[in-house]
Amino acid sequence: MNSSASSIARCHLCLWLLAAFFAAASAHAQPYVPGQTYFGRSNYIEYIAGNLPFIISAPHGGTNKPAELPDRTYGTFATDTATDTLARTIRTVFTNRFGGLVPHVIICNLDRDKIDCNREIIEGAQGNTNTEIAWNEFQNFIATAKQTVSNQFGRGFYIDLHGHGHPIQQLEIGYLLSAGELAVSDATLDAGTNYSGQSSIKELDQRSLSSFSELLRGPTGFGSLMAAQGFPSVPSQAVPDPGTNSYFNGGYNTVQHGSLLGGTISGLQIESNYTNVRNNSVSRTNFANALATALDTYFSNHFAMNLHDAAPAVTSLTNQTINASGSVGPLGLTIADSLTPLAQLVLRAASSNTNLVPLANIVFTGSGSNRFVTVTPVPYGNGSSTITITVTDTNGGMATASFTLTVNPTGSLPLLTAVNYDPARTGLNFRLVAVAGQSHTVEYSDDLQAQIWNPLFSVTNPAGVLHTNDKLGTNNSPRFYRVRQEMSP
Numbered sequence: 191m192n193s194s195a196s197s198i199a200r201c202h203l204c205l206w207l208l209a210a211f212f213a214a215a216s217a218h219a220q221p222y223v224p225g226q227t228y229f230g231r232s233n234y235i236e237y238i239a240g241n242l243p244f245i246i247s248a249p250h251g252g253t254n255k256p257a258e259l260p261d262r263t264y265g266t267f268a269t270d271t272a273t274d275t276l277a278r279t280i281r282t283v284f285t286n287r288f289g290g291l292v293p294h295v296i297i298c299n300l301d302r303d304k305i306d307c308n309r310e311i312i313e314g315a316q317g318n319t320n321t322e323i324a325w326n327e328f329q330n331f332i333a334t335a336k337q338t339v340s341n342q343f344g345r346g347f348y349i350d351l352h353g354h355g356h357p358i359q360q361l362e363i364g365y366l367l368s369a370g371e372l373a374v375s376d377a378t379l380d381a382g383t384n385y386s387g388q389s390s391i392k393e394l395d396q397r398s399l400s401s402f403s404e405l406l407r408g409p410t411g412f413g414s415l416m417a418a419q420g421f422p423s424v425p426s427q428a429v430p431d432p433g434t435n436s437y438f439n440g441g442y443n444t445v446q447h448g449s450l451l452g453g454t455i456s457g458l459q460i461e462s463n464y465t466n467v468r469n470n471s472v473s474r475t476n477f478a479n480a481l482a483t484a485l486d487t488y489f490s491n492h493f494a495m496n497l498h499d500a501a502p503a504v505t506s507l508t509n510q511t512i513n514a515s516g517s518v519g520p521l522g523l524t525i526a527d528s529l530t531p532l533a534q535l536v537l538r539a540a541s542s543n544t545n546l547v548p549l550a551n552i553v554f555t556g557s558g559s560n561r562f563v564t565v566t567p568v569p570y571g572n573g574s575s576t577i578t579i580t581v582t583d584t585n586g587g588m589a590t591a592s593f594t595l596t597v598n599p600t601g602s603l604p605l606l607t608a609v610n611y612d613p614a615r616t617g618l619n620f621r622l623v624a625v626a627g628q629s630h631t632v633e634y635s636d637d638l639q640a641q642i643w644n645p646l647f648s649v650t651n652p653a654g655v656l657h658t659n660d661k662l663g664t665n666n667s668p669r670f671y672r673v674r675q676e677m678s679p
C-alpha cells in the first residue's frame with residue numbers, strides 16, 4: 191500500500207537566493223572552578239583557576255628537587271627567588287581588589303636544576319619523561335587559562351614573572367624587543383609594524399588607540415604605570431630604553447603566550463629586582479597592590495575593559511527533541527552580571543545548521559534576569575542543530591549556553607524550495623527537505639492545466655536536506671515543480 195503526498199513549488203525561474211550563514215560559537219564547558227587550585231602530576235605544577243582576563247605565570251621560583259627527576263646538565267639554573275610566593279600574593283591582592291575575581295596563576299614548584307619552564311622542551315626537560323610531563327602541564331595550564339579568558343572576554347593579558355640579579359633595581363619589562371631596538375626614536379617605533387609586529391603586544395597595538403611607543407613608554411604604558419606606583423621600570427617615560435645596562439627582553443613563554451604568534455592575549459615578561467619587590471612579605475604585598483592599580487588603568491585605557499566587571503552568567507539549557515513542524519520553547523534563561531545593568535546585556539543566537547534552524551527562527555522574549563528563547567525549525571525539516579545563546583556585557587564579557595535540537599521526521603511532509611537560478615551552470619537549483627525512510631520523486635510540468643508531469647529526479651531513503659537542479663529550465667516561460675513522496679517498500 192502506498193500513500194502519496196506532494197508539495198508544489200511554483201517558480202518563474204526567478205532568482206530566490208537563500209543566504210545561509212553559519213555562526214560558529216565555541217562553547218567549551220569550563221571544568222576549572224575560579225579560585226580553586228589544581229595540581230599536575232606529583233604537585234610539581236600548580237594552577238589556580240581564575241575568572242579575570244589576566245594570567246600570570248612563575249616558571250623559575252620553585253625549589254622542590256625530587257629524587258625521581260634527574261638534574262639538568264646544561265642551560266641556566268638560577269632560581270628567581272620568591273617569584274612563586276610573589277605570584278600567590280598577587281592572586282590574593284587581586285582577589286581582594288577586584289571584588290572576589292581571581293587572576294589565573296600558573297606556578298612551577300620544581301627547582302630550575304630539574305626543569306626550565308621558560309625554555310623549549312629539549313633544553314627545559316632534557317629528555318626525561320616525567321620532567322616532560324611537568325613541562326607540558328605548565329604549558330597546557332597556561333593554554334587552558336588563555337582559552338578560558340578568550341571564551342569569557344574575547345581578549346586578555348599575560349605576564350611571565352621572573353627575577354633578575356642585575357645591579358640596577360628596576361623592573362625590566364620584556365616585549366621581545368632588544369635594548370638596541372628600544373633605543374630608536376618614538377617615531378621610528380611607530381612607523382608601520384616593523385617593531386610592533388615582532389613584539390608580544392602585537393595584537394594589543396592594533397586594538398589600543400595609543401601608539402606603539404605610548405604602549406611601551408608613554409604615560410599610560412605599563413612601565414610608566416608601575417613607575418608611578420614606586421617601581422622604577424624600563425622601558426618607561428623615565429627610562430625609555432636600557433642603554434648599555436643589562437636587560438632581559440622576554441623568553442620562551444613571552445613568545446608562546448603573548449600575541450606575537452597570533453590570538454588576542456597580549457603579554458610581557460617582568461624581570462623583577464629583589465629589593466622592594468620580592469625580599470619580604472611587605473614588599474611582595476606592595477608590589478602586588480601596585481600591579482593591581484597599574485593593570486586596572488592599563489586594561490581601561492588599552493583594552494576598554496573594566497577589571498571589576500566579571501563575565502556574565504547564563505543558566506544552562508537541556509537538549510530538546512521535537513516532531514517535525516513543532517517548535518521549542520519558550521525555554522527559560524536566567525542571566526546575571528556583576529556590574530552591567532541587565533537591560534544592557536545583549537543576547538545573540540547561533541545555529542550550527544541554518545538549513546534546519548535559520549537564525550530568523552530564534553526569538554528572545556522577557557526582560558531583566560528572566561529571558562526566554564523560542565526556536566522554530568524549518569517546517570517539515572528534520573535533523574539536528576546546536577543552538578548557542580551568547581550573553582555579552584558592556585565590558586565585552588561573554589557567557590554561552592547551548593543545546594542540541596533534534597527534529598524527528600515522524601509524520602512529516604517533504605518540502606521543495608527553489609533556491610536560485612544559474613543559467614550558465616546548473617540551471618534552477620532546488621533544496622529538498624526529504625523524509626527519511628521514504629522515496630521521493632521531483633517532477634516538473636510546463637502545462638499545469640493539462641496536468642502533464644514529467645519526472646526530474648528520484649531518491650529513495652534519503653537523509654535530511656538534498657540539493658538538485660533542473661538543467662533544462664529556461665528563463666522564458668513558467669514551469670512548475672512538485673515532489674511526490676511514497677513510502678519505500
Ligand SMILES: [Zn+2]
Nearest residue numbers: 250270352353
Ligand atoms: Zn627567570
